[in-house]
Amino acid sequence: MVLLLLVFAVTQGGATPDSVVVHEEWLEADVPKVQSKQVEHVKSGDTAGLILKRLGFSASEAARMIDAAKAVYPLQRIYVGHTFTREVIKGKAVVYYYIDANQKLELTALTSTSWKAALKQRSIFSRVSIVKASIQDSLFWDAAKAGLADNVILKMVDMFAWDIDFSRDLRKGDSFQVMFEESFDDKGQKVGYKILAATFTNRGHVYSGIRYETERGVEYYDVAGRNLRKTYLKSPVKYSRISSRFRSSRKHPVLGYTRAHRGVDYAAKTGTPIRAIGDGKIVYKGWKGGYGRFIEVRHNNGIHSTAYAHMSRYAKGMKRNKHVKQGQIIGYVGMSGLATGPHLHFEFRSRGRAVNPLKVKHKPAKPVPQGEINAFNLQAKAMMLIMAQFDPLRHWG
Ligand SMILES: [Zn+2]
Structure with a gap:
């Protein structure tokens, strides 16, 4: 039997910014x-x-x-x-x-x-806390000052990484609120934690994430029940065939010697649109040796990047540091650089290492199942309400 005993505590003292409110809720009455x-x-x-x-x-x-x-x-x-x-x-x-x-x-x-x-x-105690802070120096510094442990900060970054580029997009005045549950054994030793819900305001746009468990497992969803994780397009072009697959070594058709082929070649007519397979930012645009006209996109999760080579031309407005959306046309198929015919040479890199694009497992990022949407809505509403009630301006001003 879980009863709620609410303990509200406003953190005080010089070590924490005024904007921080900690709400502690012991999920065990006794x-x-x-x-x-x-x-x-x-x-x-x-x-x-x-x-x-x-x-x-x-x-x-x-x-x-x-x-x-x-x-x-x-x-x-x-x-x-x-x-x-x-x-x-x-x-x-x-x-x-x-x-x-x-x-x-x-x-x-x-x-x-x-x-x-x-x-x-022996029993496990759970404690739910809400931490709210605005970013003045850096996310890690301000979050740590607000009392968030590193692993909670990292988890929050993971949650929103598909929408926010944490290495580039953060601005002074961005803010976040995170509700997390820590569990302790009866010696007071922390044995686990999980983020229940969080909001992140980046340049005026509010992103929300709610933890919800379905039979597929635990995922984070936005308030509309959409999965916070995104998935990539299966391929960047409408192609006629795959003319060359990923291989650790092969005979190069132009250079004649054997070398690795770190991507997939999609044969397609010159001028066929090439689309970014996911949201991200252009980190390279220009001529790159045998690759010809080349674009590399770093995706928002900070782990993956994709490269598109041999373009006949770039789409209008493409330049370094430009944000691109999933499905956005970034260029057109061609045979610039070392190529025997028009095709897109496409690479997928994970932490800088080329992996076979056709073998990348795209875990589907499905929304909350239709049959559970009402239950989800109730939970999401309750969590957002609890968080909203801890607006320091309304309650602690
Ligand atoms: Zn190739």
Whole structure:
């Protein structure tokens, strides 16, 4: 049973910008309020008695505790690296020994001289936080100042990488809000995290992403249920045939010697439009040796780039640093450079390495399934509402 106990906290102090609001929501109503906590790890040669002494108990008290524990767990059986804690909860001392991932021994002080021992299931606590910040210096710097861990920042960048070029497009004043859930074990150790929803405002345009799980797995969708991941066009041209495939080595038809063919040749009539297979930015446009008229597009995810060679001409307006959209015509098939006939030589690179374009697995980026769209809408609405309510101007001004 999950109950909501809301704890609102506005971060304060010079280390965090004023715009940051952290909202913490404990998804477990009975999270005890720990007033103080000491931690001791079992070392080689340790006994429970020695550890309890380090935790501040007298020898006779430690003996009574070990005695009380006997019925449920013998404290002669402790292991190096495992943990004892002494906590004060509601004025009472509680000692835990963490037996394994599932169980812990709990010793509660009944009176000043008697202890009660019990075996407890260990549980996972989840905490949902919302962090909101605007970018003044750099995304990483401002996000870290706002209290976001590196892996949460990276995950958020991944979410929006298909729409925003994080290395080039960010501007001072861009802002983001991210709602994420961290899970902790009962020692307070973080065991996982996930982003539930996020919005990113880039140059005045608001992008949203909502985590949603379907039978296909977990994906992030925009508020309309469209997948945030994009997919590439299957091919950049309408071609008559593939005249040469990707090969690590082959006899070059013009040069005569054997060398690798790091792309695919699509035979097509001169003048056939060539389309960018995905959104991105032109990083090279110009004559490039045997490639002739050549364009390289770096795609928004920052990992992939595609190259288009032997063009007869470029489409109007193509130049370095120009953003192109998926399907946009960037040039026309030709045989410039070293080519025996009109074709498009097409390369696909992943982290700079040429891979076979015909073997690139384009994981389909499907929207939320029709049958689940109502459930998704409810969830998306709820998440966006929670985030909107943490507008610092409205609530914390
Ligand atoms: Zn080729």
